[in-house]
Amino acid sequence: MFLSLPTLTVLIPLVSLAGLFYSASVEENxxxxxxxxxxxxxxxxxxxxxIPVYVFFHxxxxxxIKLFRHN
Structure with a gap:
């Protein structure tokens, strides 16, 4: 039932962009x-x-952890 990661990678920015355009067109300030x-x-x-910040820090x-374990 969950969406795959590539789908979410495309879907979340598109929804955010749609919300941004909606906010830009509706709100006066x-x-x-x-x-x-x-x-x-x-x-x-x-x-x-x-999302990119989370992925970067993850x-x-x-x-x-990899460097700590193998060195």
Whole structure:
């Protein structure tokens, strides 16, 4: 039932981009209104940034464990 990783890799940025375009077209104070956590704009900017950062630190941790075990 869960979606595969390649599907999520494409789907989440597209949904975030759609939310960003929606926020840009609907909200009057678009750039300033993105600081409120109740705003859809906040999450449409947060998701595309969070996923690559998570992947980077996850791989960094994995690499550190590999280097620690094999040296």
């Amino acid at each position: 678009f750039p300033q209104g993105c600081t409120s956590t109740a705003s859809l704009c906040f999450y449409s900017l947060l998701l595309p940034i969070t 791989l960094w941790t994995w690499m550190g």
